[in-house]
Amino acid sequence: MADFGLRSYQEEVVERALRRENVIIWLPTGGGKTRAAVYVAKRHLETTSPAKVVVLVNKVHLVEQHFKKEFKPHLGPEYKIEAVSGDSGQKDFFGKVVERSDVVICTAQIVFNALTNMEENAHVELSDITLLIIDECHHTQKEGVYNKIMRHYLEKKLRGEPKLPQILGLTASPGTGGAKILERAVEHVLQICANLDSAIVSTKHCTAELKEKVPRPFKSIHIVDKRAQDPFGDQLKEMMQKIHNFMTLPPDFRLRECGTQEYELDVITLKRRGEKEQNRILAQCALHLREYNDALLINDTLRMMDAYRSLEDFYDTKTDNAIDETDDFLVRLFQDDAVKLRKIAKNSQYENPKMGKLETVLRNQFGPDPESRGILFCKTRKSTRCLNDWVLYNRALQQAGIKAAVLTGAGCGKSHMTQNEQDDTIRKFSQGVLNLLISTSVAEEGLDIPECNLVVRYGLLTNEIAQQQARGRARAQEAEYSMVGQTGGQEVHREHINELLEELTGQAIAKIQEMSPHDFRTKINELQKEALIGSDIADTHKMKKRGRYDASAVQLWCRGCFKSVASGSDIEVIKNMHRVNVNPDFRKHYKLGEQVKIGKTFDDWEPGCKISCNDCNQDWGFEIKYRKIALLPNIAIKNFALETPEGTTPVKKWKDVSFTVEEFDFQEYIQDNFPDMTID
Numbered sequence: 001m002a003d004f005g006l007r008s009y010q011e012e013v014v015e016r017a018l019r020r021e022n023v024i025i026w027l028p029t030g031g032g033k034t035r036a037a038v039y040v041a042k043r044h045l046e047t048t049s050p051a052k053v054v055v056l057v058n059k060v061h062l063v064e065q066h067f068k069k070e071f072k073p074h075l076g077p078e079y080k081i082e083a084v085s086g087d088s089g090q091k092d093f094f095g096k097v098v099e100r101s102d103v104v105i106c107t108a109q110i111v112f113n114a115l116t117n118m119e120e121n122a123h124v125e126l127s128d129i130t131l132l133i134i135d136e137c138h139h140t141q142k143e144g145v146y147n148k149i150m151r152h153y154l155e156k157k158l159r160g161e162p163k164l165p166q167i168l169g170l171t172a173s174p175g176t177g178g179a180k181i182l183e184r185a186v187e188h189v190l191q192i193c194a195n196l197d198s199a200i201v202s203t204k205h206c207t208a209e210l211k212e213k214v215p216r217p218f219k220s221i222h223i224v225d226k227r228a229q230d231p232f233g234d235q236l237k238e239m240m241q242k243i244h245n246f247m248t249l250p251p252d253f254r255l256r257e258c259g260t261q262e263y264e265l266d267v268i269t270l271k272r273r274g275e276k277e278q279n280r281i282l283a284q285c286a287l288h289l290r291e292y293n294d295a296l297l298i299n300d301t302l303r304m305m306d307a308y309r310s311l312e313d314f315y316d317t318k319t320d321n322a323i324d325e326t327d328d329f330l331v332r333l334f335q336d337d338a339v340k341l342r343k344i345a346k347n348s349q350y351e352n353p354k355m356g357k358l359e360t361v362l363r364n365q366f367g368p369d370p371e372s373r374g375i376l377f378c379k380t381r382k383s384t385r386c387l388n389d390w391v392l393y394n395r396a397l398q399q400a401g402i403k404a405a406v407l408t409g410a411g412c413g414k415s416h417m418t419q420n421e422q423d424d425t426i427r428k429f430s431q432g433v434l435n436l437l438i439s440t441s442v443a444e445e446g447l448d449i450p451e452c453n454l455v456v457r458y459g460l461l462t463n464e465i466a467q468q469q470a471r472g473r474a475r476a477q478e479a480e481y482s483m484v485g486q487t488g489g490q491e492v493h494r495e496h497i498n499e500l501l502e503e504l505t506g507q508a509i510a511k512i513q514e515m516s517p518h519d520f521r522t523k524i525n526e527l528q529k530e531a532l533i534g535s536d537i538a539d540t541h542k543m544k545k546r547g548r549y550d551a552s553a554v555q556l557w558c559r560g561c562f563k564s565v566a567s568g569s570d571i572e573v574i575k576n577m578h579r580v581n582v583n584p585d586f587r588k589h590y591k592l593g594e595q596v597k598i599g600k601t602f603d604d605w606e607p608g609c610k611i612s613c614n615d616c617n618q619d620w621g622f623e624i625k626y627r628k629i630a631l632l633p634n635i636a637i638k639n640f641a642l643e644t645p646e647g648t649t650p651v652k653k654w655k656d657v658s659f660t661v662e663e664f665d666f667q668e669y670i671q672d673n674f675p676d677m678t679i680d
Contacts, residue, residue: 004074007213009206010036017168018043022198024137024169026509029472030214030451033170034070035132040168041071043231045079045102045534052098054165055105055133056146060085061422062135065448067105079103083111091601093121098128108134108145109112114398115152126153126162137169138465139282140195141177151535154528157197169196171383172472175465176501176508185508193512194527199520200509217455217474217481221495222352222361225487232304232344233259233296239333240292246329247285258289259296261461267293275641275650280562281326288330299388300486301459303352304345306386312338321617323561357484358458359396365454365480366435367400372428374454375437377444377470381408381416384438389435404436419600444469451475457483461494464501548644548658559650560618564643565589568657571635572664578605578624579654579661580632582669589614590633596622611635630669 006014010032013025017040026032041053055071057063067083075081079102084090090097091106094114098104126132140146156164177188192201203210240258249255253270256262267286274283291314294526299307315334322328344350358376368370378384384406391397391404405425408417417425422442430450437449444466455474457467460483474481485492512520523593554568569581593610608623611633621635637657641650644658651657 004039004042006036006039007032007206007209009203009210009213010039012203012206013201014040016199017166020166022167022196024171024174024193024198024200026171026174026202027210028214029172029469031172031210033172034066034135037135037168037170038070038074041103041131041133042075044166045075051102051130052128053131053133054098054129055103055135056108056110056111056149057105057135058108058139058146059442060107061419063105063107066135069289069448071103071105077275081105091122095121095123098124105205108149112145112149115149126156126165126419127161129165131168133168133170134196135170136576137196138171138174138192140192142168147195150197150640151532153197154195154532157530158528167196167198170199173465173468173502173505174200174509175463176504178463180434180501180504182504182507182511185504186511189505189508190514190529191531192524193520194524194531197524197528200512202509202513207286209525212519214472214475215477215479217471217479219433219471220482221328221492222357222482222484223487223492224357224484227350227353229350230299231350232307232341233299235337235341235344236292236296236299236307239337240289242333243285243289243292243330246326247281250282250425259300260293261297263293264290264297272650275559275562276648278562278648282326283559283562284326284330294607298382299352301352301354302383302386303355304347304389305578306389308345310382315563319619321615323616350590352546354459354484354486355390359394361454361456361482361484362391362402363400365592366397366402369453370401370435371432372453373432373435373476374452374456375439375449375452375470375473376404376456376458376460377439377441377460379440379460381406381440383438387438387458391438398550402436403434404438405434407437407439407442409440409442416537418503418598429471441466444473449473451479453479455479455481457491457495458544459491461490464498464505467495467498468502542655545656545658547660551659551661553645554659556640557643557648558616558620559639559641560613560616563613563615565613565640568642568659568661571661573654573661574605574626574664578626578632578634578664579637580624580626580634580664582664584673586633588621592623596667627666627672630666 013027014036016023017025017671025033025036044053045051055066057066063083063085067081071081080100081103082090082097082105084094084097084099084104084106092112094110111124114122115126117123132147134140137146140150153164174189174192176185179185179188189200237258244255252271257267267289271283271286271290274280274286291311295307295311298310311334315331318327318331322331323653357607362374365374376387378387388404388406405428407425425434425437426449429437441462452473453476455470457470471481483495485495551568551571555564556566556568557564566581566583566586570581570586572582573579590611591614593612595609596607598607605624605626608625608631610622611620612618613620618639621633621637623631623633624634625631637654638652641648642657654661
């Protein structure tokens with residue numbers, strides 16, 4: 001092992017895996033879990049015939065990262081290694097890829113699809129795999145894709161099928177699952193062990209070395225007092241009260257204090273109720289109140305001007321799309337007070353004191369040490385853009401030598417980054433061209449980011465796993481982990497709670513490790529049987545719900561204007577991914593917007609333009625061109641509500657609809673729409 005470069009604590013945690021036991025390796029961020037897994041894979045390949053190693057990751061960018069940085073350098077000369085992600089055409093021939101490779105690194109969804117796809121070129125059986133490595137395995141719970149894969153495993157195990165892969169899980173923290181007492185935390189960790197059919201191992205004899213190699217950063221908490229005066233927030237609350245007075249709240253409904261997360265939950269519930277009752281006044285007022293509440297939250301965390309611009313951007317899309325007196329009132333309310341709001345937002349006398357403290361934290365790190373690197377974690381993509389703008393135009397921060405950039409998750413929206421943009425940003429950070437990443441949670445887990453001198457969590461209320469992952473980025477010598485909060489604020493309270501939960505996680509794992517092998521295995525088997533029974537019941541319930549109504553008996557109407565625009569029978573699904581409306585009459589209900597840019601290509605489809613309601617401008621999704629011929633509207637169900645024989649209901653995801661969506665038949669579509677065309 002020494003020749004491989006493993007440290008003593010890594011050698012300790014792989015011992016049981018080398019004896020072919022199923023284990024979860026629990027090491028902190030920066031502790032070298034992946035390197036330990038590569039060593040286990042190497043020994044497995046050397047001692048097993050035939051051997052097939054599959055490495056599962058939960059994010060696309062980790063496929064290439066693990067391939068290039070870990071597995072290829074150490075195993076490449078001797079073994080055939082393949083990296084497969086959703087960007088790769090190889091996913092459609094995944095069975096063949098596994099067959100011809102020694103090691104395959106891929107996203108978990110690809111393996112799940114391969115287990116359920118019976119086409120010869122794509123299909124894979126778990127018995128084809130001899131070692132299954134699951135990165136960030138604390139996600140193996142509930143309806144996560146890791147857990148769906150492991151349910152296949154458990155079903156085969158409980159049937160007594162002999163050929164199952166060895167499991168190796170990797171995690172920096174399984175967390176407590178929200179539990180705050182030891183007994184419940186033990187149950188949570190045991191459930192993850194049961195889901196992975198694995199024991200959890202950590203270093204016992206080399207803790208001193210681990211602490212030396214992965215030191216905890218110095219922690220600083222910076223508390224500021226609330227604004228003495230907040231005329232901007234007061235003005236927003238006054239405008240919100242006018243909306244409260246305009247609409248009539250149901251007698252049984254109460255809104256909690258505005259400017260809080262609780263108020264946001266209330267107006268989301270109110271909007272759904274308005275949609276269900278087809279009460280457009282209620283639904284639209286709730287939509288606008290959520291935007292005002294969001295502006296209050298921004299005002300509490302960022303600059304007043306950021307909060308103002310958030311509202312301004314929202315109303316820019318509403319001004320020309322008023323369809324009744326409710327829209328007229330709501331748009332006019334903002335327009336009448338916009339000048340006043342903007343004037344207050346420009347007055348530095350009332351600026352957010354948290355921003356001043358954040359400036360001090362950054363200057364103290366980067367001013368004396370221009371070689372420093374840091375990550376500033378915040379809640380939303382909008383927050384990252386606002387903070388980046390603030391750094392760019394803050395003279396003191398520029399004089400301190402700060403060169404910042406945004407890092408957010410990949411996707412196809414305006415606020416998302418492409419995979420190439422992500423890679424380019426991280427590369428510049430590694431090279432020192434950039435020295436501060438302003439990031440959402442995407443940088444907490446998995447990404448190969450250089451050691452940081454400073455990590456700041458700003459305006460965040462997250463669980464103990466996210467807090468540990470973020471802190472683990474501060475790995476340079478004498479690094480600082482910092483947070484900025486407000487007197488009596490929830491962030492500071494949550495920080496302290498998370499510290500206690502982190503300790504509780506360690507206590508729960510220690511308790512489990514003290515169990516006798518017999519007691520542990522008995523408990524795990526019991527939990528596995530319960531989980532599979534529960535899964536079967538849930539699947540039966542979903543099938544009943546999905547087939548509750550005939551598709552032709554369900555109408556889809558726009559959540560913006562309450563207009564019926566489609567029948568459930570118009571909707572078909574392409575490869576269990578795109579829900580498209582195949583009725584050509586649907587096109588008269590929507591208008592085209594800007595071209596959707598995803599930043600990657602696919603074999604059989606490409607994105608077209610965004611689509612929105614002709615009447616109210618409600619976003620509906622975007623068109624796709626399938627197999628270079630069929631131009632189809634790919635609709636997002638969250639932007640519609642379903643009118644069923646038993647009433648109206650909004651749904652968030654397609655899996656929640658109460659009718660069966662049929663498979664798209666490309667040949668039939670061509671015959672109906674292009675009768676003279678011949679398709680091979």
